[in-house]
Amino acid sequence: MPSLGIRELGRQLRAGSITATALAETALAAAAKLDPTLHAFIKVTSEQALRDARQADALFSAGRDVGPMQGIPYGLKDIIDAEGVPTTCQSRVTDGQPAVADSFLAGRLREQGAVLVGKLTTFEFAVGGALPDQAFPLARNPWNTALQTGGSSSGSAVAVAAGMLPMAVGTDTGGSIRLPAAYCGVVGVKPTYGRVSRRGVAPLAWSLDHCGPMAASVEDAAIGLAAMEGHDPADPASADVPAGNYLAGLEAGVAGLRIGLMVDMLDQGPVAAEVARVAGLLASAGAEVSDARLVDQARLAAAGWVIHMAEPFAIHAGRLRTRYADYGVSAADRMTLGATLTAHDYLAATQLRRVAAGRVAALFEHYDCLLCPTVLNTAPGFTTGPLPMAPFAPARTILFNLTGHPAVSVPTALDAAGLPMAVQLVGRHFDEATMLRAARSVEQLTGWAATRAAHDLPRQADSTFNPATG
Amino acid sequence: MPDAAPIPPAIEAAFLAAVHAVGLEVPPERRLRVMQEYVMLRRVVALVHAEDLAGADPQFRAGKHA
Numbered sequence: 027m028p029s030l031g032i033r034e035l036g037r038q039l040r041a042g043s044i045t046a047t048a049l050a051e052t053a054l055a056a057a058a059k060l061d062p063t064l065h066a067f068i069k070v071t072s073e074q075a076l077r078d079a080r081q082a083d084a085l086f087s088a089g090r091d092v093g094p095m096q097g098i099p100y101g102l103k104d105i106i107d108a109e110g111v112p113t114t115c116q117s118r119v120t121d122g123q124p125a126v127a128d129s130f131l132a133g134r135l136r137e138q139g140a141v142l143v144g145k146l147t148t149f150e151f152a153v154g155g156a157l158p159d160q161a162f163p164l165a166r167n168p169w170n171t172a173l174q175t176g177g178s179s180s181g182s183a184v185a186v187a188a189g190m191l192p193m194a195v196g197t198d199t200g201g202s203i204r205l206p207a208a209y210c211g212v213v214g215v216k217p218t219y220g221r222v223s224r225r226g227v228a229p230l231a232w233s234l235d236h237c238g239p240m241a242a243s244v245e246d247a248a249i250g251l252a253a254m255e256g257h258d259p260a261d262p263a264s265a266d267v268p269a270g271n272y273l274a275g276l277e278a279g280v281a282g283l284r285i286g287l288m289v290d291m292l293d294q295g296p297v298a299a300e301v302a303r304v305a306g307l308l309a310s311a312g313a314e315v316s317d318a319r320l321v322d323q324a325r326l327a328a329a330g331w332v333i334h335m336a337e338p339f340a341i342h343a344g345r346l347r348t349r350y351a352d353y354g355v356s357a358a359d360r361m362t363l364g365a366t367l368t369a370h371d372y373l374a375a376t377q378l379r380r381v382a383a384g385r386v387a388a389l390f391e392h393y394d395c396l397l398c399p400t401v402l403n404t405a406p407g408f409t410t411g412p413l414p415m416a417p418f419a420p421a422r423t424i425l426f427n428l429t430g431h432p433a434v435s436v437p438t439a440l441d442a443a444g445l446p447m448a449v450q451l452v453g454r455h456f457d458e459a460t461m462l463r464a465a466r467s468v469e470q471l472t473g474w475a476a477t478r479a480a481h482d483l484p485r486q487a488d489s490t491f492n493p494a495t496g
Numbered sequence: 497m498p499d500a501a502p503i504p505p506a507i508e509a510a511f512l513a514a515v516h517a518v519g520l521e522v523p524p525e526r527r528l529r530v531m532q533e534y535v536m537l538r539r540v541v542a543l544v545h546a547e548d549l550a551g552a553d554p555q556f557r558a559g560k561h562a
Binding site: 248297325328330331332343346347348350351355358359360362365366367370371374375377378410411412413414416417418 | 521
């Protein structure tokens with residue numbers, strides 16, 4: 027399914043050569059076949075999917091076209107409400123009752139005829155890591171099922187990577203769209219802060235939370251982003267800005283674009299070398315690529331981490347006091363750490379946030395796009411030990427949650443172990459169009475689509491490790 | 497859980513005081529791992545409180561150097 031792409035699927039739907047019902051049935055069959063191994067889904071919404079697909083087909087039959095997502099199957103990370111379906115947040119703490127209303131973005135997708143196939147797994151409340159002791163099984167990486175997926179939008183990445191869905195929605199507070207996208211070899215977009223409403227999405231850290239699409243290609247992600255954005259007064263952070271036109275210039279190439287290679291975010295190793303290779307490819311395609319310096323990036327990332335730890339505790343304090351044992355270790359530990367932070371810590375971090383925003387904005391006086399790693403390693407194995415924290419972790423993502431700039435992770439190649447590597451492109455506030463244009467060029471220049479097409483996923487691993495039990 | 501260095505008593509005391517202050521009770525069997533992460537978090541916080549922080553923000557630079 028993903029090899030065709032949303033635009034081609036839409037063309038065939040409109041030509042009548044396929045139906046939305048058949049597409050939904052294909053997605054449901056793929057989930058039934060693959061999910062016992064991959065655990066991308068917390069709940070497959072079979073009845074709702076077939077009902078929505080029949081409605082999309084009825085619209086096509088009546089000659090009504092409500093947008094590019096009409097009849098296209100998709101999934102929601104299970105911290106995002108869809109009316110009539112429980113939002114578990116991968117937790118034993120939630121009540122299991124069906125959501126009484128759609129989240130803003132699920133409502134937008136429903137209005138445009140998209141077909142919800144299921145709710146996708148995550149880390150509990152979208153925080154922490156791939157530790158056991160969570161309410162539902164942890165997702166497995168389709169490139170090697172002994173490895174983890176990254177997170178917390180783990181099921182969204184896996185469902186797309188394994189070809190179960192052409193598009194899925196994730197959320198990103200410190201990298202939770204971009205990291206699993208990088209580890210699983212899909213495209214993940216964290217839009218500008220305020221571009222996509224968070225109404226009906228369980229908050230993790232309200233000043234860092236973003237929602238965005240994950241897809242097999244930049245074009246599919248662009249279509250998904252356009253379908254879910256829009257101003258929403260019910261989200262205080264929602265920006266009243268014009269909708270982006272992401273497709274119009276997508277194929278324009280990078281000739282003349284000024285791209286800053288963020289050398290302070292590189293390190294040694296194959297992924298850093300891959301970022302440098304991509305910089306060379308962009309230059310050979312006509313981009314003006316030069317080194318961009320960001321002083322104190324580690325300290326700025328630390329500020330992001332303090333905020334990322336403090337705000338979740340503020341949200342969960344009441345339940346933690348009364349139901350601590352019902353939280354899994356990963357979520358409880360991270361929220362408990364937030365409890366140890368002081369107002370002084372938080373306010374110092376918010377002061378540094380102003381510095382970060384100013385420094386990144388200054389870079390955009392000289393560049394149209396920034397280029398850096400998404401994360402400096404490939405998919406790791408499962409662990410039960412302490413999890414790394416920015417700035418001592420390999421991820422290079424939280425800085426742009428802190429500043430609100432749009433960022434996209436684009437897969438580029440496989441490493442020597444056959445695991446995906448990725449680069450991250452960053453754009454000006456509300457200029458996702460230029461960022462996606464550069465991302466599309468990276469996709470073409472690296473030949474990622476051919477790399478991906480050469481591999482049937484999932485690749486089964488020999489490991490007998492069971493992440494559900496440790 | 498992997499072998500790890502023991503948590504220094506002063507760190508453990510600071511951690512427990514901080515969580516008790518906000519009404520949390522971490523069961524003893526769940527303390528080791530979270531305190532290992534607490535040690536990491538203190539390194540993160542130390543970076544945030546680096547000495548020249550105020551000078552990095554233009555709003556505060558004038559006052560600092562007046």
